[in-house]
Amino acid sequence: MRVRVRFTVPEVDPAELGGATAVVIDVLRATSTVTAALAAGARGIYPVASTEEALRLVQSLGRDDTLLCGERKGARIEGYDLGNSPGEFTPELVDGKRVVMDTTNGTPALLAVAEADRVVATCFANIAATAAALHDAADVLVVCAGSEDAFALEDAVCAGALVSALGGPGRHAFDDGARAAYVLASRWRVDPEFLAGTSAGQGLIGLGLEADVRWCAQRDVVDLVPEMRDRVVVVGGG
Ligand code: MLT
Secondary structure, three states: OEEEEEOOHHHOOHHHOOOOEEEEEOOOOHHHHHHHHHHOOOOEEEEEOOHHHHHHHHHHHOOOOEEEEEEEOOEEOOOOOEOOOHHHOOHHHHOOOEEEEEOOOHHHHHHHOOOOOEEEEEOHHHHHHHHHHOOOOOEEEEEEOOEOOEOOHHHHHHHHHHHHHHOOOOOOEEOHHHHHHHHHHHHOOOOHHHHHOOHHHHHHHHOOOHHHHHHHOOOOOOOOOEEEEOOEEEEOOO
C-alpha cells in the first residue's frame, strides 16, 4: 500500500486521483457530521460547493424528504433546516431523508476528489472502520480539508491517526506528508481539550458550539464508512 497525505485541497494534483482511494478529512466538522448523519439513518448526503447549487438540488430532489444543512463561518445558513453540528443529526430528524450539505471546507473537499477511483470520508469517530475498509487498497491519498485552504492541525492529526491505524511507516510506502502526519498524531492525545485548542475549535467555542467539539473528539464510536458514489455519500461497503 502506498499512502500519501495532502494537508490542504490545493496541494492535490488531479493527476494523482486516478487509481487512488481518496480519504477526505474535515474533523471540524463536515466529515464528522456526514458520519453522524449516516449513522442516524440518512439515505444519502449530497455535498455541494455553493448555496445556489444547494437550493437547486433540493428542489430537484423534492423538498419533502430532503434536508438542507450547512454553515458559513460556522453558523447555520439562514433558511437551512440544520447547521453542521453532528449532534443535531438525530434519527428522528434524518432517518430515511436525503441531506443536501453545503459547508465551507468539507463538502468542497469531497467534490475536489470526486474523480478518484474511490472516495471515503473519515474523522476520529470512525478511524478504525475506515482503516478496515482500506485493508486491500493499493494507493491511498488522504486529503485534509483544512480551513479555507490553510493547514488545520486537527485534520493533520486525524490523518496521522488513520496512517497509524493502517500500520504505520514500517508496513507501507509513506510519502513525506504521511510520515509527518504520523509523527503529529503520536504527539497529541486527541480529546476535547486538544480540539478546543485548535483554530477551528476556538471558532466553534466562540459560537457556543462546545458540544460539537466534544462530539468530534470521540474516537471510534461509529462503525461505518461514508463513501461517495456519483457525488452522493452513502454507507460504504467493506
Ligand atoms: C466545514 O465543515 O466545512 C468547515 O470546516 C467549518 C464548519 O463546519 O464550521
